[in-house]
Amino acid sequence: xxxxxxxxxxxxxxxxxxxxxxxxxxxxxxxxxxxxxxxxxxxxxxxxxxxxxxxxxxxxxxxxxxxxxxxxxxxxxxxxxxxxxxxxxxxxxxxxxxxxxxxxxxxxxxxxxxxxxxxxxxxxxxxxxxxxxxxxxxxxxxxxxxxxxxxx
Numbered sequence: 001x002x003x004x005x006x007x008x009x010x011x012x013x014x015x016x017x018x019x020x021x022x023x024x025x026x027x028x029x030x031x032x033x034x035x036x037x038x039x040x041x042x043x044x045x046x047x048x049x050x051x052x053x054x055x056x057x058x059x060x061x062x063x064x065x066x067x068x069x070x071x072x073x074x075x076x077x078x079x080x081x082x083x084x085x086x087x088x089x090x091x092x093x094x095x096x097x098x099x100x101x102x103x104x105x106x107x108x109x110x111x112x113x114x115x116x117x118x119x120x121x122x123x124x125x126x127x128x129x130x131x132x133x134x135x136x137x138x139x140x141x142x143x144x145x146x147x148x149x150x151x152x
Contacts, residue, residue: 012128024075051076
């Protein structure tokens with residue numbers, strides 16, 4: 001069930017290049033401040049690919065931020081993944097929705113891409129502005145949902 005209101009608002013997209021090749025510790029270091037800043041209480045994941053043995057059993061599930069950070073930090077390398085941050089725990093599993101629907105339901109989404117990039121998508125101007133200040137070299141754009149660049 002698509003959230004029409006989420007489609008109609010401005011979305012922010014930030015693309016950060018990870019010089020560490022999306023190693024687990026790099027991913028945990030990138031995501032941890034976002035979890036804290038957002039006040040996320042749950043983390044969902046899908047499309048998990050890479051040397052991430054402790055997370056493989058958690059695909060399409062929602063876990064606590066602490067569990068996610070511990071398991072992510074132990075990974076050798078992420079190739080691809082969607083990481084969905086939620087302020088309020090979502091009901092149900094992520095198996096019932098596709099990635100775009102999950103993005104519409106999440107408060108912030110991080111797409112790990114091609115062993116190299118963090119794509120961050122959200123609607124909260126303040127959170128995204130903080131990210132822009134932290135990563136001034138990052139690519140940034142504002143668009144409606146269907147104008148976002150979502151790599152597969």
